[in-house]
Amino acid sequence: MGFSTLIDILGSTLVGGMLLLILLRLNDSGVQNTYMYGGELIVQQNLVDAVQVLEHDFRKIGFCADWQKLPDPLQYIIEADSHKISFQTDIDSDGNVDTLTYYTGPTSELTDTPNPRDRLLYRVVNNEPPKGSNLGITQFDLVYFDALGNKLSCPVASPSLIMTMQINIRIEDVYGYDTDNANKSSQDKYATAFWRQIRLAARNIKNR
Amino acid sequence: MGGKAAMLLVLGFSLIFLVFGQNFNSLSTRSVENFDEYYTKTMAHNIAVAGANFASNAVFMNKTWDDGYSNLAYQGGTINVYVTNPTGAHTKVKVCHKPGTRSEHTISIAASAVPAHLAHGDYMGECGGSASSNSMVTIYSEGIFQGDTASVYVELEPSNFAKYGNFYDRMDHAIPATGDTFHGPFHVNSTMRTWGSPVFWGKVTSKGGLKMYNTKNPEFHGGYESGVDQPRPWDTTNFRTVANTNGFTFKDTTGSGKRTDVQLEFKSDGKVKFRYRIFDGSATWTPYKTMKLTDLAPNGLIYIEKGNLFVKGTLKGKATIVVTKNKVSNCGNIYQTDDLKYETDPKSDPKSKDMLGLVAEENIRLQYNDETKHHDIITQASMYAMKGDIGPDNHLVSNDGVLSSWRILGGLIAHDVRVTAHYNWVGPYEGYRFVHEYDDRFLKSVPPYFPHTKNYEVVSWYE
Numbered sequence: 001m002g003f004s005t006l007i008d009i010l011g012s013t014l015v016g017g018m019l020l021l022i023l024l025r026l027n028d029s030g031v032q033n034t035y036m037y038g039g040e041l042i043v044q045q046n047l048v049d050a051v052q053v054l055e056h057d058f059r060k061i062g063f064c065a066d067w068q069k070l071p072d073p074l075q076y077i078i079e080a081d082s083h084k085i086s087f088q089t090d091i092d093s094d095g096n097v098d099t100l101t102y103y104t105g106p107t108s109e110l111t112d113t114p115n116p117r118d119r120l121l122y123r124v125v126n127n128e129p130p131k132g133s134n135l136g137i138t139q140f141d142l143v144y145f146d147a148l149g150n151k152l153s154c155p156v157a158s159p160s161l162i163m164t165m166q167i168n169i170r171i172e173d174v175y176g177y178d179t180d181n182a183n184k185s186s187q188d189k190y191a192t193a194f195w196r197q198i199r200l201a202a203r204n205i206k207n208r
Numbered sequence: 209m210g211g212k213a214a215m216l217l218v219l220g221f222s223l224i225f226l227v228f229g230q231n232f233n234s235l236s237t238r239s240v241e242n243f244d245e246y247y248t249k250t251m252a253h254n255i256a257v258a259g260a261n262f263a264s265n266a267v268f269m270n271k272t273w274d275d276g277y278s279n280l281a282y283q284g285g286t287i288n289v290y291v292t293n294p295t296g297a298h299t300k301v302k303v304c305h306k307p308g309t310r311s312e313h314t315i316s317i318a319a320s321a322v323p324a325h326l327a328h329g330d331y332m333g334e335c336g337g338s339a340s341s342n343s344m345v346t347i348y349s350e351g352i353f354q355g356d357t358a359s360v361y362v363e364l365e366p367s368n369f370a371k372y373g374n375f376y377d378r379m380d381h382a383i384p385a386t387g388d389t390f391h392g393p394f395h396v397n398s399t400m401r402t403w404g405s406p407v408f409w410g411k412v413t414s415k416g417g418l419k420m421y422n423t424k425n426p427e428f429h430g431g432y433e434s435g436v437d438q439p440r441p442w443d444t445t446n447f448r449t450v451a452n453t454n455g456f457t458f459k460d461t462t463g464s465g466k467r468t469d470v471q472l473e474f475k476s477d478g479k480v481k482f483r484y485r486i487f488d489g490s491a492t493w494t495p496y497k498t499m500k501l502t503d504l505a506p507n508g509l510i511y512i513e514k515g516n517l518f519v520k521g522t523l524k525g526k527a528t529i530v531v532t533k534n535k536v537s538n539c540g541n542i543y544q545t546d547d548l549k550y551e552t553d554p555k556s557d558p559k560s561k562d563m564l565g566l567v568a569e570e571n572i573r574l575q576y577n578d579e580t581k582h583h584d585i586i587t588q589a590s591m592y593a594m595k596g597d598i599g600p601d602n603h604l605v606s607n608d609g610v611l612s613s614w615r616i617l618g619g620l621i622a623h624d625v626r627v628t629a630h631y632n633w634v635g636p637y638e639g640y641r642f643v644h645e646y647d648d649r650f651l652k653s654v655p656p657y658f659p660h661t662k663n664y665e666v667v668s669w670y671e
Contacts, residue, residue: 016213023221030228037235044239048246059671067363067668071651073430074409093670147412147428160409160429203669206411206431 032177039173040191046135047171047193050121054167055197057100057123061087062204066095073205077159080144080152085165091125099126104140114179115172115190138192139170145199163205167197251285252358256351257671259287260360263347267293267364268663271345274298274316285353290315292346304335305348311359315348345664360671364664369440370565370590370654373410373646375621377440382625384408384426387635392619392646393430395438402426410646413438439662440621442569442594447530450657451511456504459513460486467539470512472529474521476551480504484515501525508656514539518575519566520546523588528565528655533595540569540595546579547586554588554649555617564589564618565655571596572622574614574640576603582610585640590619590650592659599626605639606630614640618647 062076070076070088079086084103091098105120113134120132121140143166144152152161176190259277266273274296277289292300292315300316303325314334317325326332347362369375373392379401384390386404393410400414404422411430415437420426451457460466467487474480481498485491502525504510510529514536517529533540550562566572572593574580581604591598598620599605605627614628629639 016217019217023217026221026225030225034228034231034235037232037239041235041239041242044242048242052246052249063668063670065668065670068652071667072648073411147432148426158427158429161427163428163431203666203671206433 035177036191039175039177040193043136043171043173043191043193047169047195050135050137050169050171051195051197053123054102054169055200057089057091057102058165058167058200059202060089060091060204061202062089063202064088064090064095064097065093069095069097074160076202076205077162080142080154080156080159080162080165082142082154083140085142100124102140104137105132110134110174113174114176115174118172118174134174136171136174137169138172139168139194141168142166143168164199164201167195167200169195171195248354248356249358251283252351252353252356253360253671254351255282255285255287255353256349256358256360258282259289259349259351260347260362260669260671262287263289263291263349264362264364264666267291267345267347271366271662271664272296274300274345278321283353285351288350288352290317290348290350292316292344292348294343294345301332302334303330303332305330306359307331307335311350311357313348313359313361314346316346358671360669362666362670363668365667367661367663367665368650368654368658369592369621369661370619370650370658372619372621373644374619375438376625377623379625382627383421386422391644392648392650395436397438397440400432400434408432440594440659441662444530444532444534447509447511447532447567447657448513450507451505451509451530454505454507455509455511455657457511457513458484458515459511460488462486462488464488465514465534465536467536468512468515469518470515471518471545472510472521473519474501474523474527474548476522476524478502478524478551480521501527516540517542517566517568518545520544520548520579522547522549522551523562523564524551526561526563526656528567528657530567530657531569533569540571542566542568542572542591543575543601544573544580544585544587545575545577549586549588549617553617554647555645558649560649562588563649563653563655565592565658566590567592567594567659568596569594572598574600574604576601580604581607582612584613584615586615586617588617588647590647590655590658591621593622595623597624597626598622599628600640607639609638611636611638612640613643616642616644619650620644 062073064070077087086101088097089100101124103122107119109120110118117138118136120134121137122130122132124130144156144162145164146152146161147163171193173191178184179189272295274291274293276291277287280287302314302316305315306312312335343366345364349360351358371393372395374390374394377397379396383401383403384406388406391409394408394412396414399416399419401419405425407427409429412428412432413436414434417434458468458470460468468484470484472482478500479498480501481496483494483496485493508526512531514534516539517531531540531542550560552560552562554560566589572591574585628642629636
């Protein structure tokens with residue numbers, strides 16, 4: 001083995017080592033991106049699912065297949081707060097009036113997930129046990145407006161004043177990536193999606 | 209050796225990154241597709257809502273409209289609207305549309321369109337349990353956008369003036385102000401004016417917009433809508449026909465069309481005591497007669513042609529009394545001579561079936577007499593004054609310096625507002641305090657043959 005062979009081995013080891021380091025870094029970056037992309041997709045799918053359910057239910061405020069059972073728009077919304085709403089509707093279009101309640105639980109309910117802000121969104125039909133799903137909701141804000149477009153303060157003392165409402169939802173990845181890294185911002189750790197329904201008007205509120 | 213290893217590493221990782229890249233592309237595409245799907249669904253929904261709005265407006269403008277829309281291009285999509293209208297001009301066939309899906313609804317279509325509907329799984333006849341009332345107009349609107357379909361189902365019913373807590377063609381003599389509370393739907397056929405913060409518990413509509421004075425802070429608990437024209441046509445033909453068929457008519461039977469006044473007292477046992485006089489020279493009252501309301505007017509409509517009514521008592525049952533002027537002077541008025549109330553108070557028993565409608569071509573007045581002056585007065589009825597107003601007689605507005613209360617349960621539908629008391633800077637000091645409560649039952653049912661509005665109203669909207 002001559003001197004030049006030694007140089008070859010050392011040189012190739014150095015270059016190979018550098019290549020390996022680069023490739024390992026690229027691999028790490030690829031894994032992170034895959035995780036974040038996957039997380040974003042899940043977040044966006046959760047958002048669309050949540051929004052579709054909310055739109056479906058909220059548009060039916062005051063609806064009853066037998067309208068004579070729910071003739072007075074003043075009674076449609078029972079309770080309205082910034083994170084909770086309870087209203088009358090006919091969930092299954094069977095002609096019987098149901099009460100539907102949406103509210104968010106405390107963050108302490110979901111301590112098993114790394115995300116400190118996620119909470120359950122509960123959907124309660126009549127007196128059934130609350131059903132919550134962890135879609136990664138970190139914000140579920142309701143803003144209410146009267147007939148003249150004035151914002152109503154929460155909790156709304158007279159829910160009959162409500163003519164339109166605004167819904168703000170923020171959904172975050174519940175597990176995130178590299179969540180223990182204190183140098184990373186929250187946005188870098190948890191994929192986030194935000195949706196705002198401006199002026200949702202349930203048509204039955206305007207009937208009669 | 210080392211070079212080969214490095215080459216293998218590069219090739220291996222290149223392969224891995226190709227997979228990563230493919231995966232990133234797939235995730236991005238699915239993410240976009242996710243929102244794209246939401247967008248098409250939302251667009252289909254919005255197009256269906258637009259179709260329902262078009263059709264509702266068409267029915268509102270022409271109550272016999274049942275043309276519907278077929279493949280109407282709108283916002284890059286298509287609208288199909290099927291209308292079932294009992295007064296419609298077209299002969300249609302009922303089919304159950306999209307059975308077994310969330311969009312299942314009975315629709316009415318032209319006979320020529322039946323084969324196409326049967327081909328996509330519809331069946332003839334109504335869907336199970338979906339029969340609607342005979343007077344109901346239904347609109348089924350379908351929005352199609354890039355393969356997605358959404359539907360909206362709307363039900364409209366003929367509307368009735370009895371549903372209003374307050375209805376005025378104009379409000380020239382008084383405007384709702386701070387401290388005033390109004391229950392039930394409120395309509396003005398001109399500009400709605402408010403002073404300060406009056407409270408409206410029912411939906412408020414006006415033809416000519418809203419003008420607010422002072423703090424400009426009215427409370428509309430039932431909402432507010434402007435541009436709503438609600439004309440009040442006065443057509444007595446139907447009243448006459450119905451009263452002659454199965455109700456009762458007071459009139460000058462000699463055919464000379466003389467004024468006919470009627471005194472009528474409702475009894476709590478379901479009977480009615482009455483007498484009348486015809487101004488044919490003698491103008492003497494006939495002897496009192498007492499009989500069951502259901503025998504006097506089985507359909508509940510009592511019609512007084514060219515006369516006046518003096519009414520009081522406790523009603524058991526349902527009745528509407530119509531008083532016309534028909535161009536004869538000093539006629540067309542209803543005078544309440546004492547308390548007029550229901551045998552079963554709907555406030556304590558919402559199932560009460562007692563219901564009264566008072567319809568005058570001119571005015572409805574609380575009469576100044578020993579039974580009314582200085583006393584609180586109760587009126588439980590929906591009152592309709594075609595050309596005049598509703599309120600106390602001039603003497604009762606001063607009430608000899610006494611302040612009493614006029615407690616109304618029902619509605620006031622009139623040409624103009626009438627002042628009920630004299631006011632100083634602290635409030636009313638003589639006359640009648642206006643204490644008005646709305647009879648919630650009028651949202652669903654009305655006194656027999658009470659005047660109905662020209663238009664339909666949306667009673668149910670499913671989207």
